[in-house]
Amino acid sequence: MNCFPCCGPQKNKQSNSKREHGTTTPMEVTSAAKTPDMKKQRGDEQMQGDATNINAQNFTFRELATATKNFRQECLLGEGGFGRVYKGVIPATGQAVAVKQLDRHGTENSKDFLSEVALLSHVHHDNLVNLIGYCADGEQRLLVYEYYPAYTLEDRLLGNKTDEPPLNWFERMKVAAGASKGLEYLHDNANPPVIFRDLKAVNVLLGTEADLNAKLYDFGLAKLCGGDKMNNAPPRVMGTYGYCAPEYTRTGQVSLKSDVYSFGVILLELITGRRAVDTTKPNEEQNLVSWAQPLFRDPKKYPDMADPLLNKHFPEKDLNQAVAIAAMCLQEEPEARPLIGDVVTALSFLSTTPTEPIPPPSLPTATSVSRHSTATESEYESESESESEGETSDDEGTDHEEDNKTAQNHVAASEKPQKRATSKKSSRKSSTKSRNETTSKDSAEGGASSSGKTSIKWQSFVGNLSQKSNSSKKSSTREKSQKSSKKISIKELSQKCSRKSSTKDLSHKSSRKSSAKVSSRMQSEDGSMNSSHRSGSSQYTSSSMSSSSRGSGSAHSDVKGSRRTGESMRLAMESGDEGSNPPFDRISSSDSDRR
Numbered sequence: 001m002n003c004f005p006c007c008g009p010q011k012n013k014q015s016n017s018k019r020e021h022g023t024t025t026p027m028e029v030t031s032a033a034k035t036p037d038m039k040k041q042r043g044d045e046q047m048q049g050d051a052t053n054i055n056a057q058n059f060t061f062r063e064l065a066t067a068t069k070n071f072r073q074e075c076l077l078g079e080g081g082f083g084r085v086y087k088g089v090i091p092a093t094g095q096a097v098a099v100k101q102l103d104r105h106g107t108e109n110s111k112d113f114l115s116e117v118a119l120l121s122h123v124h125h126d127n128l129v130n131l132i133g134y135c136a137d138g139e140q141r142l143l144v145y146e147y148y149p150a151y152t153l154e155d156r157l158l159g160n161k162t163d164e165p166p167l168n169w170f171e172r173m174k175v176a177a178g179a180s181k182g183l184e185y186l187h188d189n190a191n192p193p194v195i196f197r198d199l200k201a202v203n204v205l206l207g208t209e210a211d212l213n214a215k216l217y218d219f220g221l222a223k224l225c226g227g228d229k230m231n232n233a234p235p236r237v238m239g240t241y242g243y244c245a246p247e248y249t250r251t252g253q254v255s256l257k258s259d260v261y262s263f264g265v266i267l268l269e270l271i272t273g274r275r276a277v278d279t280t281k282p283n284e285e286q287n288l289v290s291w292a293q294p295l296f297r298d299p300k301k302y303p304d305m306a307d308p309l310l311n312k313h314f315p316e317k318d319l320n321q322a323v324a325i326a327a328m329c330l331q332e333e334p335e336a337r338p339l340i341g342d343v344v345t346a347l348s349f350l351s352t353t354p355t356e357p358i359p360p361p362s363l364p365t366a367t368s369v370s371r372h373s374t375a376t377e378s379e380y381e382s383e384s385e386s387e388s389e390g391e392t393s394d395d396e397g398t399d400h401e402e403d404n405k406t407a408q409n410h411v412a413a414s415e416k417p418q419k420r421a422t423s424k425k426s427s428r429k430s431s432t433k434s435r436n437e438t439t440s441k442d443s444a445e446g447g448a449s450s451s452g453k454t455s456i457k458w459q460s461f462v463g464n465l466s467q468k469s470n471s472s473k474k475s476s477t478r479e480k481s482q483k484s485s486k487k488i489s490i491k492e493l494s495q496k497c498s499r500k501s502s503t504k505d506l507s508h509k510s511s512r513k514s515s516a517k518v519s520s521r522m523q524s525e526d527g528s529m530n531s532s533h534r535s536g537s538s539q540y541t542s543s544s545m546s547s548s549s550r551g552s553g554s555a556h557s558d559v560k561g562s563r564r565t566g567e568s569m570r571l572a573m574e575s576g577d578e579g580s581n582p583p584f585d586r587i588s589s590s591d592s593d594r595r
């Protein structure tokens with residue numbers, strides 16, 4: 001679909017912490033996209049896989065022809081940028097498969113092809129469509145995937161191609177969470193990490209209506225990134241218009257963070273029910289991100305961003321936070337975008353269905369609103385969301401200031417996902433200790449680890465939030481169900497992003513004057529201002545992390561470019577603070593913990 005070639009200078013980034021920064025240099029191993037030059041550059045020693053290391057079945061062409069009834073039209077599932085996909089059944093096993101017959105562009109070199117297959121054959125995750133076999137007979141190059149009988153997200157959400165009712169809010173968040181987990185695996189667990197490069201709604205397959213388990217596919221044709229081995233490779237943009245990160249479109253520079261951007265577009269599609277690009281809309285609304293960017297700056301408009309088919313049936317705080325996450329992912333500066341692992345954490349919480357029934361979204365009828373006319377205000381009423389949270393406001397309000405400080409104090413050297421899991425289990429006692437240690441370490445290191453990755457010190461935050469959860473006598477049903485779970489404030493995600501942005505770029509752009517202005521303003525208004533000592537340019541972090549959003553709009557009005565997005569994101573979070581609720585939800589570190 002809409003793939004477009006583009007050339008431009010590619011940065012030769014070398015870093016010991018590429019994955020942490022999300023700016024790894026891509027390694028061209030995409031068979032379909034490889035050029036002869038690139039093949040030479042890789043050299044034998046760079047071939048990370050070969051036929052002997054392939055963890056997938058080697059099919060003959062004849063076997064696959066039999067499986068697909070000679071590639072008959074009736075078996076054709078679809079055709080994309082890399083070739084045709086056929087449904088088949090492997091005669092020997094009866095297994096249903098999807099056979100992708102690659103176009104013969106750059107796939108002739110069997111060694112390269114096998115090398116790629118070897119790499120992909122080791123990528124297995126519940127949220128990825130797994131590669132189970134391949135064929136490299138003569139000039140034929142085929143990839144065999146598990147068959148996943150499902151609509152694509154495009155069909156189900158945007159295409160009106162199904163008879164199913166519109167996805168409700170929590171189903172959408174579940175799809176987003178699942179897709180983010182698949183991407184997280186590619187980024188954090190695959191070795192070398194895989195940059196998807198062309199993540200979009202049609203590359204997300206949804207499971208049955210009952211489970212709606214999102215699976216990403218086509219990552220096999222993404223380029224893999226494996227360090228500096230392909231630094232001189234000519235860039236080639238293979239993304240899809242509307243989903244491509246700006247730096248990718250401009251320069252061909254690809255990174256894990258460009259995937260995060262594409263994911264942000266998908267999340268925005270889920271929230272708004274709008275396509276990434278919709279030429280049937282007025283000019284100013286055709287590009288989803290361009291349409292959304294100004295709205296990110298005005299949290300009051302967030303409810304109007306929601307898909308009218310949701311009929312306002314969503315917890316408004318959740319909507320604000322989902323928009324905030326999308327805004328974070330869509331920041332102009334790649335460094336300012338979150339790591340996908342942190343997005344997973346946030347979305348895992350938002351996809352948790354409250355125990356109270358959720359009103360179904362409206363079915364599209366003749367009388368129902370068309371997508372994105374402004375829906376009639378019909379407040380989402382959930383006892384758990386409104387009453388209980390309102391009741392707890394006093395406790396929580398105080399607690400939240402603590403939270404804010406904790407969040408600020410615990411942006412620390414990040415740990416690998418495995419380490420995170422360990423740290424989540426740590427006790428509150430030890431977390432207090434580590435918090436102190438972290439704070440001093442951060443002060444010395446400017447909040448970044450030696451690897452340069454900034455992230456959340458989970459364990460201390462977990463302890464802090466658990467304590468508050470237990471001390472709150474009047475908590476909502478949803479909160480109760482989460483008491484025992486490990487939690488993290490979505491604010492931290494915001495803070496982390498803004499700190500990255502701050503330290504990397506914003507410090508150069510922002511004036512101390514405006515920083516002081518914003519800081520003092522926030523401080524005087526709510527008296528709970530946390531210190532902004534971490535970075536001279538982290539005023540948004542600091543101010544936004546405080547428990548009030550009042551007046552923040554004007555305080556930020558002089559900010560430009562990507563900072564606006566970050567600011568908007570924080571405004572979004574703060575808008576969850578309307579009334580007496582805590583300004584930010586606490587995000588469970590793992591929904592599985594609660595299930």
Ligand SMILES: Nc1ncnc2c1ncn2[C@@H]1O[C@H](COP(=O)(O)OP(=O)(O)OP(=O)(O)O)[C@@H](O)[C@H]1O
Pocket residue numbers: 001002003077078079080081082083084085098129145146147148149150152198202203217218
């Ligand atoms: N493993 C699979 N199981 C079930 N259906 C699949 C599978 N893989 C692909 N399909 C179907 O085949 C269609 C074509 O897929 P393909 O990857 O070729 O194209 P695309 O993703 O629509 O476009 P592009 O390749 O340009 O991203 C998809 O729309 C999907 O419905």
